[in-house]
Amino acid sequence: MNCLDFEDPLDLLLENSEPAPGCMDYHVPVLADEVVAFLRPAPGILFLDGTVGGGGHSERLLQAGARVIALDRDPEALAYAAGRLAPFAHRLTLLQANYADAAQALDSLGIADIGGALIDIGVSSHQLDTAARGFSLLHDGPLDMRMGADTTVTAADLVNEESPENLVRILREYGEENSAVRIVSHLVHLRSSMRFETTGQLADAVSDVIPRTGRRHPATRVFQALRIAVNDELGSLHRGLDAISGRLARGARFGVITFHSLEDRIVKRYFKHRSSEWLDRPEWPEPRRNPDRIFRLLTPHPIDPGPEEIEANPRARSAKLRIVEHIQP
Ligand SMILES: C[S@@+](CC[C@H](N)C(=O)[O-])C[C@H]1O[C@@H](n2cnc3c(N)ncnc32)[C@H](O)[C@@H]1O
Incomplete structure (x- = not known):
């Protein structure tokens, strides 16, 4: 089923097309199979979902038996996710927070480190589709665009x-x-x-x-x-990459899904820097060991959705998934 017909990746940011009847889900998670394959959720592993949105990715992690701490800036998203994920409530903690403040959120729960993490950034379909949130070009609403009350x-x-x-x-x-x-x-x-x-x-x-x-x-x-x-989205991304990377246990995998090149560039550079063994600069006589290296890069090239996923969910079209694995003790 083709829910939305976007010609241009930018369209999906702003919803230049009406969803077709039957396509009014809160949010369809993108690259969900790939996220599960790379993050390898299993019983006993604690994941941080920094952007729970409609709860689709968290649901997949929980279905595999993992425990999940799920954050979102948006109280509406948390309320929806709480309902959807109610069957897993005993393994789920929902918290209203910016993922950039993940360290404080984990501290507030007494958690030192996590076995894996995901952030799927940007706005949810529900946020785009709700005129009162003021994100949409299609639906006239107040000129607001705040994702949560922290802005x-x-x-x-x-x-x-x-x-x-x-x-x-x-x-x-x-x-x-x-x-x-x-x-x-x-x-x-x-x-x-x-x-x-x-x-x-x-x-x-x-x-x-x-x-x-x-x-x-x-x-x-x-x-x-x-x-x-x-929403200071790029500032949150910079801070969030550091905050989450600093709390990953050895062997933990960290996935980031972005929807436009400004975000993807930040993630690409961050992961590259923190997974490079050597640094080199023209002014140095020889390369030096990178003191910031903590990752192994699992995706030298980002993972894109396949044609079937794009056909079923055109909003997935410009999604890119990058994954690293923590390798330091
Ligand atoms: C693309 S949706 C996530 C969808 C989710 N993965 C799912 O499966 O339904 C993005 C969500 O991230 C939230 N968000 C965006 N930036 C955030 C931030 N800096 N901190 C916490 N939540 C954020 C938005 O409020 C929105 O609910």
């Missing part, structure tokens, strides 16, 4: 109050938007006589200056950029 600044705050220079930087860095200056000039002009309150107002304002070419809405990159900024 206070909304997308409306940024659009209405951020300096033009910072707005341009956000659109360029997080949206790779080439027309950032033109878009921001127009937004700044409009906001002198109105306040942006809804996703529809923002989408229309961007459409005033950027003509639509093809199926993708002209405001797609703007929405992506604001969402990343509002």
Whole structure:
């Protein structure tokens, strides 16, 4: 069944297409078989799922007999996951937290180290599909985009109050938007006589200056950029990679699923650095041992979903899974 027909990987970030009837699941987990094959869940192993979302990946880990500590920033996700995963409640702990704060979350539970971890970052289908969350270009809603209550600044705050220079930087860095200056000039002009309150107002304002070419809405990159900024998604990823890596037991495997190149680049570089035995720089007379090496890289190339998965769940199209194994005592 083809639930959504996306032409462009960016579309899945912003839901440029309506889900077909029968495709309104909270969230379909991507690369779930691959996650299980690499993480090798089994009875007695404790996993951290840093982004439980609709609970699909956690369910697979629990079905294999593992114990799971599951985090999410979003209380709605935790409530949904609690219901779905109720049959495994005796092996599951759900906690509202940013995975970047995984160390504090584990400390609060008295847990020193974990036998494996997964983060599947970005937004869930449910978040995208819920107009009131303000992520969607399709469904008019408040211009919010916060994943959880740990962030206070909304997308409306940024659009209405951020300096033009910072707005341009956000659109360029997080949206790779080439027309950032033109878009921001127009937004700044409009906001002198109105306040942006809804996703529809923002989408229309961007459409005033950027003509639509093809199926993708002209405001797609703007929405992506604001969402990343509002939730400090790249900052969380940097901090989270360190926090989780620091709590893995020897032999534990750590998987990260990303959905766009900004995120994947961070994960790729981090895993490469922490699994390289030697470091070399032009100014050094000879290579030096890497003091930060703690991993063996299990995926020199990221794992992508196969055609069958993409056919069944087009939102999986740009997912990439990278996995490492902790090798230090
Ligand atoms: C792609 S969904 C995860 C789907 C999940 N793996 C499943 O099987 O349903 C991403 C989830 O991560 C959460 N999230 C994103 N960034 C987060 C962060 N820094 N800390 C905790 N949760 C985060 C979102 O709220 C969302 O529920």
